[in-house]
Amino acid sequence: MAQQAYVTETDNGGSGSERRRARLRRLFVRLAGRLSAGWRGDPRIWRRGLLLAALALLLALVMLLHSRIPNRFGNLGSLTETFLPWLGVCVPVFLVLAFVRRSATALLALVLPAVVWLNLFGGLLGDKTGGGGGGDLTVATHNVNADNADPSGTARSVAASGADVLALEELTESAVPVYEKALAATYRYHSVQGTVGLWSKYPLSDVAAVDIKLGWVRAMRATVTTAEGPVGFYVAHLPSVRVKLQAGFTARQRDKSADALGEAIAGDPLSRKVLLGDLNGTMNDRSLNAVTSQMRSAQGAAGSGFGFSWPASFPMARIDQIMVTGVEPLTSWTLPRTSSDHLPVAARVKVTTP
Numbered sequence: 001m002a003q004q005a006y007v008t009e010t011d012n013g014g015s016g017s018e019r020r021r022a023r024l025r026r027l028f029v030r031l032a033g034r035l036s037a038g039w040r041g042d043p044r045i046w047r048r049g050l051l052l053a054a055l056a057l058l059l060a061l062v063m064l065l066h067s068r069i070p071n072r073f074g075n076l077g078s079l080t081e082t083f084l085p086w087l088g089v090c091v092p093v094f095l096v097l098a099f100v101r102r103s104a105t106a107l108l109a110l111v112l113p114a115v116v117w118l119n120l121f122g123g124l125l126g127d128k129t130g131g132g133g134g135g136d137l138t139v140a141t142h143n144v145n146a147d148n149a150d151p152s153g154t155a156r157s158v159a160a161s162g163a164d165v166l167a168l169e170e171l172t173e174s175a176v177p178v179y180e181k182a183l184a185a186t187y188r189y190h191s192v193q194g195t196v197g198l199w200s201k202y203p204l205s206d207v208a209a210v211d212i213k214l215g216w217v218r219a220m221r222a223t224v225t226t227a228e229g230p231v232g233f234y235v236a237h238l239p240s241v242r243v244k245l246q247a248g249f250t251a252r253q254r255d256k257s258a259d260a261l262g263e264a265i266a267g268d269p270l271s272r273k274v275l276l277g278d279l280n281g282t283m284n285d286r287s288l289n290a291v292t293s294q295m296r297s298a299q300g301a302a303g304s305g306f307g308f309s310w311p312a313s314f315p316m317a318r319i320d321q322i323m324v325t326g327v328e329p330l331t332s333w334t335l336p337r338t339s340s341d342h343l344p345v346a347a348r349v350k351v352t353t354p
Contacts (some may be wrong), residue, residue, distance in 0.1 A: 008073075042102070049103025052094060055217035056106060059090050060113035063120060067286060075251050080319055085306060088117040114242075127304040129331035135348040136228050140335065141167040141276035141320060142344035143237065144179075146195075151175045154180035154338040161335050161346050165224055166199040167276035169237035174215035193220035196235045196277070202226050204332040210258040214239065219261060219277075223270065228351035229348050231327065232270040236261050254280050255287040262290025267317035272351060278342065279321050291323065298322040298329035307334055309343040321345045 025048040062069070067085055069077035093112050098106035122184060140163035145152050155178070158166060166187065168179060176192055184192065187199035193209045194217025203225045210219035219236040238258055241251040258279070265273060275295055281288045283297050299307040299318060308315030315334075320342055335344035 022154050026072075045102055045104040047105070048108035049101040050103060052097055052103060052106040053109035056094050056109040056113055059087060059094075063087055063113065063116045066200075066284070071287070075287075078251055078255075078281070078285050078287050081286060082282050084284050085121050086112075086316065091117060116132065121306075124300070124303075124306055125238050128302050129304050129333070134350060135330045136351045137165060137226060137231075138163045138346060138348050139165045139167075139274060139276060139322060140146045140320060140344055140346035141169070141235070141278075142335075142338070143169045143278040143320060143340060143342040144171065144175075144338070145340035145342065146170045146172050146175075148175065150339040151178040152182045153290050154340060155179045155336045158335060158344050159183055159186045161344070163346060164226075165233060165274075165276075166203045167233075167235040167292065168197045168199070169195065169218075169235065169278045171197055175319050191220070191222060193217050196220050196237055196312055198222050198233060198235050198276075200233075202225050210234065210236070210261065212236065212238070212260045212264075214253070214257060218257075219264075221264070221268070226351055230270060230272070231351060232273040232274065234261070234265060234275045234277070236275065236279065238278065238280045241280050249285060257297075258288050260292045262294065265291065266294060270326075273324070274327055274349070275319065275323040278319060280319050282318055283321075295323035295325045296329065298324060298332040298349065299345070301332075302329040302347070303332035307332065307345065309334060309345055310341070312337050312341050315343060320345050324349060326352060328352050 024213070062080065066077070066080055069080050071077040091110060094110055095104065098110060138161070140161050142158050142159055144151065148154055171179065171192060180190065187201055189202065189204045190199040191199060191204055191207045193336040196218060198204065198220065204222045205225065208220065209217045209222050212219045217333050219234065221232060221234050223230050224233050238255040238261070238321040241254050241288065265275065275291065279288060279291070282298060283292055299322070307318050309318050309320040310316070322345060330348045330350055332345070335346055337343055
């Protein structure tokens with residue numbers, strides 16, 4: 001009785017958040033009490049749900065040993081790693097099924113995949129942006145989509161982000177003049193190489209296409225002379241990947257191009273480098289190791305959440321990347337949707353002393 005009076009007093013006199021916590025505590029106590037009463041004395045709670053428990057353990061093993069899944073069978077390893085965070089959705093689904101089956105064994109087994117997922121991705125759940133203050137440069141990248149019905153509007157939208165350096169991918173020959181016109185007032189310097197382009201408020205030099213073993217140009221490099229000194233900027237659009245019933249996750253050309261891009265970045269004489277582009281792969285994908293082993297992800301270092309960028313209608317993967325070396329990322333975020341099937345992404349960075 002005294003306990004009930006205390007809870008009532010807290011609800012009436014506490015803050016809104018305190019009242020909500022009190023309600024949640026009472027709800028949890030009632031739920032736990034009902035489960036305990038319904039399961040108490042039932043010896044089958046340990047014998048039911050063995051298959052569900054086995055699936056929970058298998059899920060944990062897939063997440064824990066994802067790097068051991070071979071790629072020689074339809075690039076299954078890379079496919080798993082591309083959507084690895086989404087395996088965590090299975091945990092609450094299995095949790096509901098465990099309660100429905102009234103299986104203590106399944107509930108206990110679910111602890112393992114939950115811990116593994118949190119160990120892999122728990123760090124991404126927090127906000128590492130640090131308020132977004134400071135920094136020297138705002139950079140952005142956007143795959144504008146070759147079939148974009150409103151290139152002018154897309155250009156104005158990404159320019160409004162305040163980016164000092166902007167990379168665009170999947171440019172078509174007919175759309176390039178539209179982007180150039182729409183961005184001319186914001187960016188004094190720019191260069192387009194093949195289907196990728198770089199727009200900058202700072203002078204560009206040493207502009208050149210980068211050979212990523214495709215036979216046509218989908219990558220470029222330029223030196224951007226910032227107020228803090230030169231920074232090597234790369235823009236890349238790696239080949240697309242496909243999931244086919246018989247061939248599996250077809251990414252051989254993407255992997256070959258990633259290796260070539262990584263080799264070019266490694267050989268760059270500048271110590272401060274930024275990579276902007278659509279890599280058609282996530283940071284978990286081992287096939288991008290030639291790039292990811294030598295550069296940091298701005299989203300991983302200074303973002304909030306997963307920062308999924310594709311597809312724009314329902315983002316499921318972060319395949320549009322801002323990566324740096326010799327440059328400190330301070331904050332990273334996705335920009336509002338445009339007429340493209342990708343979301344633009346941006347980051348604020350500090351150009352450190354070489």
